Amino acid sequence: MSDLVNINIDGKPCAVPAGLNVIEAAKLAGVEIPHFCYHPNLQVAGSCRLCLVSIGTPARDRATGEPVLNPDGTQKIAFMPMLAISCGTKVSEGMHVVTNSPQVKAAREGVLEFLLLNHPLDCPICDKAGECKLQEYSENFGRGRSRYVEEKNAKPKKVPVAGGRIMLDAERCVLCSRCIRFCREIIGRDIFGFIRRGSKNEISVYGDDGGDSNYIMNVVDGCPVGALTEAAFRFKMRPWFMRVVNCVAPESSAGVNTNVWVRENTIYRITPRANPFVNDSWTSDSSRYEYKIVNSDLRLRRMRVDGAPCEPGYALSRAVDVLKSDPRIAVVASARQPLEEQFLLAEFASMAGAKVYAVSHLGEDDGFLVSADRTPNMRGLFVSGLIKEYPKPDLSDLAAEIRMGNIKTVLCLCEDATSLGLEEKDFKLANFVYCGVNDSLTARLAKVALAISSNFEHAGLFINRQFRLQKFDKAVCAPKGVLDFSAIAVKFINAFGASLAENPDIGQLRMRISEMCPILPKGCETGEGGVVIDSSAFASIKFPETKSLHFLDNE
Amino acid sequence: MAIVVVERKKLSFWERTYLPQIAGGLWITLKNLFRKKVTLEYPEQRPALPARYRGAPTLVKDPDGREKCVSCQLCEFVCPPKAIRVSPGAIAEGSPYSHIEKAPAKFEINMARCIFCGLCQEACPESAIVLQKEFSVNGFDRKSFIRGKADLYEKGGVLPDNVMKWRKASLNAEKSKGGR
DSSP, X not given: OOOEXXXXXXXXXXXXXXXXXXXXXXXXXXXXXXXXXXXXXSOOOOOSOTTEEEEEEEOBOTTTOOBOBOTTSSBOEEEXXXXXXXXXXXXXXXXXXXXXXXXXXXXXXXXXXXXXXXXXXXXXXXXXXXXXXXXXXXXHHSOSSOOOOSOOOOOOOSEEETTTTEEEOGGGOOOOXXXXXXXXXXXXXXXXXXXXXXXXXXXXXXXXOSTTOSSTTHHHHHOSSTTEEESTTTTTOOGGXXXXXXXXXXXXXXXXXXXXXXXXXXXXXXXXOOBTTTTBTOOOSGGGGGGGGGGOTTBOOSEEEXXXXXXXXXXXXXXXXXXXXXXXXXXXXXXXXXXXXXXXXXXXXXXXXXXXXEOOOBXXXXXXXXXXXXXXXXXXXXXXXXXSSOOOSSOHHHHHHHHHTSOOEEEEESOOGGGTTOOTTHHHHSEEEEXXXXXXXXXXXXXXXXXXXXXXXXXXXXXXXXXXXXXXXXXXXOXXXXXXXXXXXXXXXXXXXXXXXXXXXXHHHHHHHHHHOTTSOGGGOOTTTOEEOOOGGGTTSOOOOOSBXXXXXXX | OOOOOOOOOOOOHHHHHOHHHHHHHHHHHHHHHTSOOOSXXXXXXOOOOOTTOOOOEEEOBOTTSOBOOOXXXXXXHHOTTOOEEXXXXXXXXXXXXXXXXXXXXXXXXXXXXXXXXXXXXXXXXXXXXXXXXXXXXXXXSGGGGEEOHHHHHHHHOBOOOXXXXXXXXXXXXXXXXXXX
16 A cells, blocks of 8 residues: 555646545545545445546557657546546546536536435434535535425335334435445344335335344444434434544443544533544444443442541542551552553552552453453553553452451452452451442442542543553543542552642643653654554463454454 | 824814804704604603514414424524523424424523524524514513523414425325325
């Protein structure tokens, strides 16, 4: 792909990688070619005919193969008599592409007019309005009014598919077949299909509607129009009101890039963000609803001391007292926290001389975007130096140490210790300080329970299964009385004699950890798609993930 | 900017006494005493408002009594002082209008914020929000300025509609259910 070919788009010469199709090449040159059926991660169907452009190649004499020149000595370009689809045409040396000729404009107007013949024009009630390609293209390339006077075809509307998770409206469909190709190529079986012919042609499901698939919702993001919409997001909020925050799904170590859609401190939906090195354009359905934790009833919302709710300041000072009460201290680290907080925890553990425990959360690897390790940042625990071996799925080692009396104080981060091998009586043998997002039996039994912000409420870094360092931004503000763990950790570290700045800035934290850990890039700058860090130091560790999309591909 | 010094006109003797000017002013006052009054005794007398007067925005129903708003939220988007707040909702399945799918679950206009610009009416694709002739909106606290959906429909009334596009859509939907 590194070879460049010289092409000319709308009279502008440019060099693009060989092997690209004309749509992608034009995108690089800053020219938009409208398209419905083409999707960068799916096979080319060439069915919508909206991307028709005029394509010409350098003319050669048929007999001799010599280049044919214009009278003025320049290379003659032989344009094809008819327009060609730019999604199905690869660039070649000397190719000329014209996207703004009257012929191309007329072709686009014609295609859009046909697509709008039987379109219900119900944008005011359509959830896709505002991010609908048909709307945008009709505005930019359409002819502006209809000549159609006959009655429009009626097709099924409000059809629940995929177990009711998706609403199908066949009238709005432009028959691009992206959903058909997604199910066939990515899910691996046919779910959607076309029925009937001509103007009655419509998209439909029969029997298997993909309700059991964990990836079927991707057809909603793929659908360029409002034919497939998300039932959970139906009539919730208009896209133009929402701010898009770049995040990384905390679901598993796959590190799927996501967009979190926020309005006025409320998250409305999560959609995949394209990253060709991690998740292409897809995400799992289960990762789409992880934001529910933000307003969940399970959330720990108030700090507690000895089970009684109290103010954050008092809880923090009590937590420091507990942690300093006995030098036989242990730390339970979490692979769900961002790298910055793990580094702070590592610093605390070394200053307090604490033993470090961690827990692995394993599940079934689906071989795609939900990996066996159901924590987003297990690699971070290794990189920050908290652990050296892959952790056990429970805390039985810690329980044994507590029962032997070797551990008297525990700082437990996020893990519900009572479900991981510790019993109620162990909380009498050792003093627990629990910092967590969720309320749990551990939080109720702990001496001090500190409410910390979830991964949607702070920015941070995750290291995914490819040892790819990826950053995510803060989507919403944490509820009142809930603190960032980084602020709490700095208090703890300072209590043991250090003098770090309180309420550290994320940029300073990242600069600091990149100075402490040479394998991280300076300032933890990750760029758009993340950076793969040097993982040779961890080559001997047995990680549970198996081969899947963009992971262990080359082996 | 350069400073331009404007020369003052030299006043004549009569002009410096100001008497001709006072006399002229009094003459205008005297003339107006015998003219028709242009002011109104406001609370008792009300002004005749022009047909396109832009008063308080309200929601309207169509001649069938159906709420015209489909909660597309374009008025909320276009509203310069952010006076409008729409919470969209779905129309229940059994309703005769279930083919329209969407209606506002909540619709609030904060009249303390409204600037009577009429952009909401202009943006509405359903002609569901109409500026009426009410120009004096009063209240004792800020809450009383927030008008809910019921209040807005009560003030809005019915808007004549020659097209009735949703009635056609429902006929079309019926047909498709029959024999496709």
